[in-house]
Amino acid sequence: xxxxxxxxxxxxxxxxxxxxxxxxxxxxxxxxxxxxxxxxxxxxxxxxxxxxxxxxxxxxxxxxxxxxxxxxxxxxxxxxxxxxxxxxxxxxxxxxxxxxxxxxxxxxxxxxxxxxxxxxxxxxxxxxxxxxxxxxxxxxxxxxxxxxxxxxxxxxxxxxxxxxxxxxxxxxxxxxxxxxxxxxxxxxxxxxxxxxxxxxxxxxxxxxxxxxxxxxxxxxxxxxxxxxxxxxxxxxxxxxxxxxxxxxxxxxxxxxxxxxxxxxxxxxxxxxxxxxxxxxxxxxxxxxxxxxxxxxxxxxxxxxxxxxxxxxxxxxxxxxxxxxxxxxxxxxxxxxxxxxxxxxxxxxxxxxxxxxxxxxxxxxxxxxxxxxxxxxxxxxxxxxxxxxxxxxxxxxxxxxxxxxxxxxxxxxxxxxxx
Amino acid sequence: xxxxxxxxxxxxxxxxxxxxxxxxxxxxxxxxxxxxxxxxxxxxxxxxxxxxxxxxxxxxxxxxxxxxxxxxxxxxxxxxxxxxxxxxxxxxxxxxxxxxxxxxxxxxxxxxxxxxxxxxxxxxxxxxxxxxxxxxxxxxxxxxxxxxxxxxxxxxxxxxxxxxxxxxxxxxxxxxxxxxxxxxxxxxxxxxxxxxxxxxxxxxxxxxxxxxxxxxxxxxxxxxxxxxxxxxxxxxxxxxxxxxxxxxxxxxxxxxxxxxxxxxxxxxxxxxxxxxxxxxxxxxxxxxxxxxxxxxxxxxxxxxxxxxxxxxxxxxxxxxxxxxxxxxxxxxxxxxxxxxxxxxxxxxxxxxxxxxxxxxxxxxxxxxxxxxxxxxxxxxxxxxxxxxxxxxxxxxxxxxxxxxxxxxxxxxxxxxxx
Numbered sequence: 001x002x003x004x005x006x007x008x009x010x011x012x013x014x015x016x017x018x019x020x021x022x023x024x025x026x027x028x029x030x031x032x033x034x035x036x037x038x039x040x041x042x043x044x045x046x047x048x049x050x051x052x053x054x055x056x057x058x059x060x061x062x063x064x065x066x067x068x069x070x071x072x073x074x075x076x077x078x079x080x081x082x083x084x085x086x087x088x089x090x091x092x093x094x095x096x097x098x099x100x101x102x103x104x105x106x107x108x109x110x111x112x113x114x115x116x117x118x119x120x121x122x123x124x125x126x127x128x129x130x131x132x133x134x135x136x137x138x139x140x141x142x143x144x145x146x147x148x149x150x151x152x153x154x155x156x157x158x159x160x161x162x163x164x165x166x167x168x169x170x171x172x173x174x175x176x177x178x179x180x181x182x183x184x185x186x187x188x189x190x191x192x193x194x195x196x197x198x199x200x201x202x203x204x205x206x207x208x209x210x211x212x213x214x215x216x217x218x219x220x221x222x223x224x225x226x227x228x229x230x231x232x233x234x235x236x237x238x239x240x241x242x243x244x245x246x247x248x249x250x251x252x253x254x255x256x257x258x259x260x261x262x263x264x265x266x267x268x269x270x271x272x273x274x275x276x277x278x279x280x281x282x283x284x285x286x287x288x289x290x291x292x293x294x295x296x297x298x299x300x301x302x303x304x305x306x307x308x309x310x311x312x313x314x315x316x317x318x319x320x321x322x323x324x325x326x327x328x329x330x331x332x333x334x335x336x337x338x339x340x341x342x343x344x345x346x347x348x349x350x351x352x353x354x355x356x357x358x359x360x361x362x363x364x365x366x367x368x369x370x371x372x373x374x375x376x377x378x379x380x381x382x383x384x385x386x387x388x389x390x391x392x393x394x395x396x397x398x399x400x401x402x403x404x405x406x407x408x409x410x411x412x413x414x415x416x417x418x
Numbered sequence: 419x420x421x422x423x424x425x426x427x428x429x430x431x432x433x434x435x436x437x438x439x440x441x442x443x444x445x446x447x448x449x450x451x452x453x454x455x456x457x458x459x460x461x462x463x464x465x466x467x468x469x470x471x472x473x474x475x476x477x478x479x480x481x482x483x484x485x486x487x488x489x490x491x492x493x494x495x496x497x498x499x500x501x502x503x504x505x506x507x508x509x510x511x512x513x514x515x516x517x518x519x520x521x522x523x524x525x526x527x528x529x530x531x532x533x534x535x536x537x538x539x540x541x542x543x544x545x546x547x548x549x550x551x552x553x554x555x556x557x558x559x560x561x562x563x564x565x566x567x568x569x570x571x572x573x574x575x576x577x578x579x580x581x582x583x584x585x586x587x588x589x590x591x592x593x594x595x596x597x598x599x600x601x602x603x604x605x606x607x608x609x610x611x612x613x614x615x616x617x618x619x620x621x622x623x624x625x626x627x628x629x630x631x632x633x634x635x636x637x638x639x640x641x642x643x644x645x646x647x648x649x650x651x652x653x654x655x656x657x658x659x660x661x662x663x664x665x666x667x668x669x670x671x672x673x674x675x676x677x678x679x680x681x682x683x684x685x686x687x688x689x690x691x692x693x694x695x696x697x698x699x700x701x702x703x704x705x706x707x708x709x710x711x712x713x714x715x716x717x718x719x720x721x722x723x724x725x726x727x728x729x730x731x732x733x734x735x736x737x738x739x740x741x742x743x744x745x746x747x748x749x750x751x752x753x754x755x756x757x758x759x760x761x762x763x764x765x766x767x768x769x770x771x772x773x774x775x776x777x778x779x780x781x782x783x784x785x786x787x788x789x790x791x792x793x794x795x796x797x798x799x800x801x802x803x804x805x806x807x808x809x810x811x812x813x814x815x816x817x818x819x820x821x822x823x824x825x826x827x828x829x830x831x832x833x834x835x836x
Contacts, residue, residue: 014780015778018777018778019777019778097798097799099797099799103788103792103797105798105799110780112810112811113780113810195810196810196811210632211632214628214629216809216810216811218811234833237832237833240833240835241833241835243835244835244836245835248835354830358828359436359437360433360436360437362432362531362826364826364827365826365827365828365829366826366827366828366829367829367830367831368828368830368831369830369832369833370521370829370830370831370832370833370834370835371834371835371836373835373836374521374829374834374836375827379517379521379836380515380523380827381515381517381523391634392531392613392614392634392824393530393614393636393811393812393824394811394812396824396825396826396827397826406810406811406814407814408780408781408782408783408784408814408815409782409783409793409798409814409815410776410783410784410786411783411784411785411788411792412772412786412787412788413785413786413787413788414655414787414788415652415658415659415787415788416787416789416792417658417659417661417662417663417666417788417789417791418662418666418789418791418792
């Protein structure tokens with residue numbers, strides 16, 4: 001089938017999901033999980049061949065993301081079961097208005113329709129996204145990377161078997177067969193067939209989708225996250241937050257990339273930062289962090305001066321750009337100029353500085369005295385996550401089930417005219 | 419100033435609005451209304467010259483939309499004052515989560531930032547949009563039509579005087595000076611400077627913005643609205659709804675364009691439709707409605723068969739496309755294929771048919787036994803309206819103040835790390 005034919009088939013499955021009850025959707029999710037578990041051996045076999053074929057053509061990191069093992073499959077099965085246990089985001093009555101003319105207006109949450117996910121090689125995205133889409137009443141179209149196609153297809157085949165057994169159309173979940181660039185363009189331009197496009201992957205993929213999409217698209221991911229240490233900070237707390245935000249998992253989007261320090265404490269605090277991130281970590285046998293200092297930070301710590309680009313780079317590595325700022329206002333201005341709007345933190349004991357920071361920093365998550373690493377669906381109590389939106393339209397921050405819904409107004413009357 | 423310079427100036431005004439209290443914003447709105455009233459004579463004078471210059475270059479309808487008079491200015495002044503009386507949509511705590519680790523997560527409504535409105539010639543859009551944007555904490559950039567530029571600029575000058583007097587930056591409201599196509603493209607592509615683009619005007623303008631925009635854009639307006647008369651309808655009620663939805667104001671987006679009739683009642687009901695919309699209206703000295711019937715409707719009523727395009731046209735005129743369908747499911751399928759997702763109605767006394775229709779019709783407003791003409795911010799009790807969204811992302815249906823906000827997560831801790 002061409003991609004357009006696949007999309008038309010997907011769209012045709014929407015009414016069945018619109019009519020499905022919560023119980024029917026949950027039964028389908030449990031059947032999908034069972035089918036995934038039952039086909040684990042086949043999926044592992046197909047995945048082994050995908051990994052062999054990809055070896056040498058993609059990086060070791062990507063190979064590791066692609067590779068499945070029994071524990072990873074068990075995790076995927078468990079993930080689908082957990083989605084069944086979450087509350088249904090569809091059919092919530094968000095508002096009810098009874099008008100003087102007798103009209104009863106209900107604002108009700110509804111599925112988006114067809115949700116297309118463009119991702120790279122991680123097989124668990126296939127089952128995670130399919131489960132979240134199904135629970136939110138959406139038909140899901142998955143377009144993964146070429147090197148992961150056979151694996152994604154084997155997973156999807158199991159999920160579709162589960163759907164069939166539970167009496168829902170198997171086309172509620174499908175894998176786009178064309179793994180070339182052409183199919184991504186088709187998805188981006190399929191107005192009327194794709195109701196929401198979510199790219200999950202590197203900045204190149206996300207940028208291309210956001211720029212090229214004619215269908216509604218949610219920008220996820222890129223995080224140039226800042227920690228600002230105020231003059232009134234608890235410095236020991238600040239060191240803990242900085243080390244955690246930078247080093248607990250440097251490859252993720254909520255990791256810290258830039259440290260801003262108030263000039264009043266720079267001479268005292270910056271050397272402590274270096275001890276904590278370099279010497280202490282080396283002594284503990286951990287990977288040290290490379291500091292890239294602006295002119296004023298370098299004047300305290302010595303060494304070369306960072307390039308301008310260092311303050312606009314998502315390193316995703318043991319590298320931290322460091323700058324000295326004159327005030328909380330200056331920190332806010334720096335963040336306005338360089339942040340991707342993901343997660344930014346202030347460390348301060350001064351309530352006025354905290355208030356100014358949370359009011360003016362225009363990011364999805366703004367922290368006072370905590371690590372940026374908490375920006376995550378699970379940590380926010382959503383129970384799941386379809387990605388982290390860095391845009392302000394529709395969904396912002398961790399996207400759970402509710403963010404995969406729209407709403408409509410259902411207006412009931414008895415012949416009212418205007 | 420170039421459009422980009424104007425946008426940078428607008429962006430720079432955002433922090434002042436983020437920090438403004440509800441009282442400060444309301445005081446500014448009242449000062450804006452006062453200034454508008456105080457400068458009424460000048461605005462009328464400028465408008466008279468705009469109208470003279472435009473005469474012969476734009477249609478009579480457009481000329482009428484452009485022309486101001488003292489009553490229209492008074493209406494604009496009143497509109498701004500009414501917005502001051504509405505509740506503040508910003509700073510609402512939408513959710514609060516206290517996590518086991520002690521983190522306190524608040525989901526708080528915030529302004530979008532810079533909202534750009536591209537519209538045509540109606541001067542009241544200038545003050546309406548500026549007032550709604552200001553109340554929702556947004557800086558507003560207005561790009562009106564060339565023929566209305568001097569009028570819009572005179573209105574904006576008054577509004578800016580009000581802002582200054584109230585102690586807020588006058589750049590919270592501005593008119594784009596370049597009225598050529600170039601400036602619309604700049605607005606559509608100003609990523610990071612325009613946080614939301616709202617086109618208000620004809621389908622050509624809206625389509626161009628939605629297709630071309632790299633910034634977040636909300637699709638408003640076009641309405642191909644259906645009324646489906648079920649076999650189990652109260653036929654007298656159906657006639658009233660059809661006539662009202664079609665003729666009470668044919669030029670607006672929530673007017674009916676297509677009538678669908680169940681085949682069981684077609685032979686009985688269609689002649690009544692013709693009597694009501696043609697003979698009765700002629701006798702009452704009202705403009706009759708031209709019926710464009712599909713093959714099956716024409717078999718009942720006689721006359722030529724409508725073209726395929728008649729079912730995909732927003733007539734905005736005394737014209738109604740009429741088709742006969744086999745069932746409520748067939749009506750739903752017709753609507754899925756032809757509706758713009760604005761407002762669609764069923765007339766029926768059968769609860770099962772009503773339930774199926776409201777569940778499966780994927781439109782912003784779905785009516786049971788009422789006219790589609792109620793899709794309107796005022797009629798829905800929002801107190802105002804920035805347009806009617808026909809998209810499913812972010813805002814759907816009449817957009818009030820809340821739809822001009824986003825949200826962010828403010829996370830307060832005491833040194834939590836992950």
